[in-house]
Structures are given as C-alpha cells and as structure tokens.
Amino acid sequence: MKLNDIEHIYFDLDHTLWDFDKNSALAFEQMFSRRKISLKIEDFLEVYVPVNYKYWELYRDNQVSKEDLRIGRLKDSFDLLKMETSARTIEELSIEYIEFLPENNHLLDGSVEILNYLEANYQLHIITNGFEEVQHKKLHNSGISKFFATVTTSEEAGVKKPHSLIFETALNKASALPSKSLMIGDNLVADVKGAQDFGMSTIYFDYYRKKEKIDGRQIQTLNELRDYL
Structure with missing residues (x-):
C-alpha cells in the first residue's frame, strides 16, 4: 500500500x-x-x-x-x-x-537508483548513530551526499537512536512533521521503534534477510521501496 x-x-x-x-x-x-x-x-x-x-x-x-x-x-x-x-x-x-x-565506498545494490527515483518527489535525509567524522566522509566519498537535504548524527544531537531527541533534532532541521516523515533503516530498535515512538512512519530494511515476523512494513531490497513510495 x-x-x-x-x-x-x-x-x-x-x-x-x-x-x-x-x-x-x-x-x-x-x-x-x-x-x-x-x-x-x-x-x-x-x-x-x-x-x-x-x-x-x-x-x-x-x-x-x-x-x-x-x-x-x-x-x-x-x-x-x-x-x-x-x-x-x-x-x-x-x-x-x-x-x-x-x-572504501561500495553501496548496497540499488542505492543510487532508488535515491534518484525518490528525490523527484521527496526531501531525503540521513539519521545515523555513526561517528560524525566518518559518516560525512562516507556520504561524500561514495557520491551520494548530493541527495540529502540534511544529515543528523548522534554526536551532533547529543543522543543516539532510538532516543526521541535525535529524531526531533533531525525533523526540526528540515521543518518536517512526524506525520509526514518516514524512517527507513536496518535496526528494529534504533530505527523502527525509535521513529515509531516519535510518530513517524517506518519501513524496516531486512538487510540480513532474517525474514523476522514484525508488525509493520519491511523490505529486503531497496527496489521494494517503490511498492510504498
């Protein structure tokens, strides 16, 4: 849907x-x-x-x-x-x-293709618990930084996902409402529960293809985002 x-x-x-x-x-x-x-x-x-x-x-x-x-x-x-x-x-x-x-900047299959597809209709952003000094280099060196309007790291926010403050910080930077925002990530606690608790929609990326039974949207390939967006 x-x-x-x-x-x-x-x-x-x-x-x-x-x-x-x-x-x-x-x-x-x-x-x-x-x-x-x-x-x-x-x-x-x-x-x-x-x-x-x-x-x-x-x-x-x-x-x-x-x-x-x-x-x-x-x-x-x-x-x-x-x-x-x-x-x-x-x-x-x-x-x-x-x-x-x-x-070393290999991206997951379909990353650039799905970002190209999404950027036409959505503002795209990053929320990450990774280290500040490394994450920006990854985005720049892999050539995908151009897709993102904002990047929010846990070190910048002072808290890590799933804490609500990191989501609040990220959405405030973009003047975004939780009800009109979607979080996509591979961690059921940090990405999915954290975002849901803040009132955002979520899609769980089953990166390791564990096929876990969860109550919510999940994908196993990035191309499957087209089914929802």
Whole structure:
C-alpha cells in the first residue's frame, strides 16, 4: 500500500545504503597488509563482526563510550583469536580503521537508483548513530551526499537512536512533521521503534534477510521501496 502523505524520507546509512560489511572488510585487508599481520581476513571477521555488533549495542545504550568501542572491539577480537597485541598497536589500528573505512565506498545494490527515483518527489535525509567524522566522509566519498537535504548524527544531537531527541533534532532541521516523515533503516530498535515512538512512519530494511515476523512494513531490497513510495 502506497504511503500517500509522506514528504520527508529519513535513511539510516550503514547497512541501509552504505555497504558497511564489504567496506569494513576491505579496510581491514588494507591495514593487515600494510602492517604484515598474518591473519586471514575471513578468520578475523568471523570473530570481529559479532564483537563489533555487541559494542555498537552497548554504545547505543550508553553503556560504553566511543573510545571504549573503538579500542574494545579490536582488543576483544584479538584476545579471542589468541593473538598477543600490544595496547599501542591496538590504539594505532583503531585510528587507522577510522581513516581507511570511508576510503572504501561500495553501496548496497540499488542505492543510487532508488535515491534518484525518490528525490523527484521527496526531501531525503540521513539519521545515523555513526561517528560524525566518518559518516560525512562516507556520504561524500561514495557520491551520494548530493541527495540529502540534511544529515543528523548522534554526536551532533547529543543522543543516539532510538532516543526521541535525535529524531526531533533531525525533523526540526528540515521543518518536517512526524506525520509526514518516514524512517527507513536496518535496526528494529534504533530505527523502527525509535521513529515509531516519535510518530513517524517506518519501513524496516531486512538487510540480513532474517525474514523476522514484525508488525509493520519491511523490505529486503531497496527496489521494494517503490511498492510504498
């Protein structure tokens, strides 16, 4: 069913438009090659991906700081792999990762096509919990910053999704009403529940194709947004 009253569309960035998994893997490959770290990227990612996810949940819930996240996800991963790594090396790797990550800019299939399709009839925006200094680079380097009227990060708002203040900040920047705004993202708590609690319409992007039973709109490919918009 078409959403007829929407004027503003808010996207999450990572795992929604920007291919975080592919770009992150490429960043680590470059870092390990540069430092001659003899570790298969597949073995590292098998451990790192769930560790990183855990830290982002803790960061979202204000249980760890940005610094704890940056260092902890690497330290814990190397510990699980039983690789002795000095605190200095982990600190250097955490800095290099933030530098290398936005230099790889693969987008998810259909991202540019759907943004071209939507921009004719809607104002497009970004709301992200990602780090301020990285997210703007991702948008610029991947060539999609031109599509978005506003970009709101959690560091700018002072709170993270699903807190209502980040949605309030984002909508105020665009003079948008919740009833005429739609949030699209891959996280059922941060993106979907957070936006719904603020009075926005939502579409859950089932990025990992888990086919979860949810009470609401969901898509598994970006092209499916045409069914609603």
